[in-house]
Amino acid sequence: MDIDGDGRISYWEFMEFLRQRGHEVNKYHSFMALDTDRNDYLDFYEVLVYYYVVKAGRRTCTECKALMKGLYFTCVTCFDSCHESYDLCSSCYRHARHVHHHTYFLDNYAMLLSKKDSFWASTSTNTV
Ligand SMILES: [Zn+2]
Ligand SMILES: [Zn+2]
Missing domain, CATH: 1.10.238.10 (EF-hand)
Incomplete structure (x- = not known):
């Protein structure tokens, strides 16, 4: 370098x-x-x-290409269906500086929690 x-x-x-x-x-x-x-x-x-x-x-922001430090937002539909994820830095997300055909976004932390919940839901046995 x-x-x-x-x-x-x-x-x-x-x-x-x-x-x-x-x-x-x-x-x-x-x-x-x-x-x-x-x-x-x-x-x-x-x-x-x-x-x-x-x-x-x-990750870098899909729109402005800035390195995302800390909180960022991911399109849930793209995350679950495509190999390419659609991620937005908090600034692009907040100012709606994006044109995207999906509307459901989660921040990276909420995303992690939802994956954890579905993991436990899928592994738990039905003994109530
Ligand atoms: Zn951005
Ligand atoms: Zn999407």
């Missing part, structure tokens, strides 16, 4: 890295989110965070 070898990643180097890997993210938004000390460069630990986010399969 560090093309000029100065031990830090400039926005240009970050963009070049994402372009080569074909990562579909909002580059400026992601860079700003990672650059926690706001010095316009990513140091080793800030890059490490990005690596973790990518490796852990953190």
Whole structure:
């Protein structure tokens, strides 16, 4: 990633890295989110965070391509039926900046809870 070898990643180097890997993210938004000390460069630990986010399969918003930290919303119909999930960051969801043919959305936490409930429902025996 560090093309000029100065031990830090400039926005240009970050963009070049994402372009080569074909990562579909909002580059400026992601860079700003990672650059926690706001010095316009990513140091080793800030890059490490990005690596973790990518490796852990953190999602990007389907609409604005921002990395989603914390709460986000998933289309339940797409989640249950398609291989591609439709996810929205809380900002796109709140401002309805999306055109989507399904209407039922759950946040990631509620989604997890509903999966847990259906898991227990399907494994429980009928001994009341
Ligand atoms: Zn978004
Ligand atoms: Zn959908």
